[in-house]
Amino acid sequence: MHELAVCQSLMAQVVDIAARENAERVTSITLRMGPLSGVEPDLLAEAFPIAAAGTPAEGAELRFERLPVRVRCTTCGAESDATVNRLLCGACGDYRTRLISGDEMLLASLELERRVSAG
């Protein structure tokens, strides 16, 4: 899978933010993921310690907010739950729907420990 590549990209962002915020350590990272992102949270969690080694995020907790697959029907307007390979309208059954949740792959937030300033 491509989870390590995704994790490396995540770490680049985390390290950059930590440096800008003058953080000594990143204690937790929260990701927002949907199943249609094509990235498996469990595999990402396995890749994370490798990608985080030697960075301020080493040892950080990786949290996932898992988002449901939801569609809005462009025919009848209803919003309904769906599954990854059945994105049909739950109300009228039409396939002409738009995904409104479920393909997210976002860095939502970080928790940081600031450096104690010497002055």
Next chain:
Amino acid sequence: MCDTCGCNVTAGNRHLVEAEGKLARTESGREAVAVLQGLLSENDHVAAHNREHFDRHGVLAVNLMSSPGSGKTALLEATIDALGGELRFGVVEGDLETENDAARIRAKGVPAVQITTGTACHLDAHMVHKALHQLDLGELDVLFIENVGNLVCPASFDLGQHRNVTLLSVTEGDDKPAKYPVMFRAGDLMLITKSDLLEVLDDFDPARAEHHLRHLASDAPVLSLSARRGLDLEAWFGWVRAEVGAQRTRVAAGQTSTPKVQPEGRLLHSHG
């Protein structure tokens, strides 16, 4: 993970990115920073840059994705044979190893850049950007990017293309769209290839493949063809001509276009 399946970090994606973090709240020594940006935001940034390059030169960029061996290169050979007199093609080939596919394209007199990814299972925007330095976009009408044969990873990486085409060969099984929804959802066009073999493969039903695709809320056209036998290729050629025309119209109007299902699309509905 990586050691098991062969995926790895690509040479192009190592450097740092600009982030749009902002301070949310402060607590005793610890601070929470709300970020809300795509995990692949650097890739997406380079992809947008690639797309600007294509548009500046009026080039239509099409990303071909499928399993290995579905006939991507054979399709390109047949397309060059038929349309080479009216359109100027260039090809970027992605494989883990060998120059074989680029050599097949160059044998047709068309410029081709081979990207060998080593162990990486997909192309990313950086790799394509680097390949573009070896092509004269001013001399092209259409750039085909033949992605690494893989129904999983390539779907997650925007390369800067205007359209995605997914290929499904009849030897693979007509339920592939249901098994690999992320990939087949991403297609602006699905080609059922090696249609000449349908007569000996009674378990593949093109209608069933299309049924599975519609269940992914995709209204992408579905075309059956055989590049090797030259069967039913006209509709595909018509699609290419129409997309070239649409790209020229957009460029003249200063507009661009992305594939219908776009990695950046996540950002549009992620704040709710």
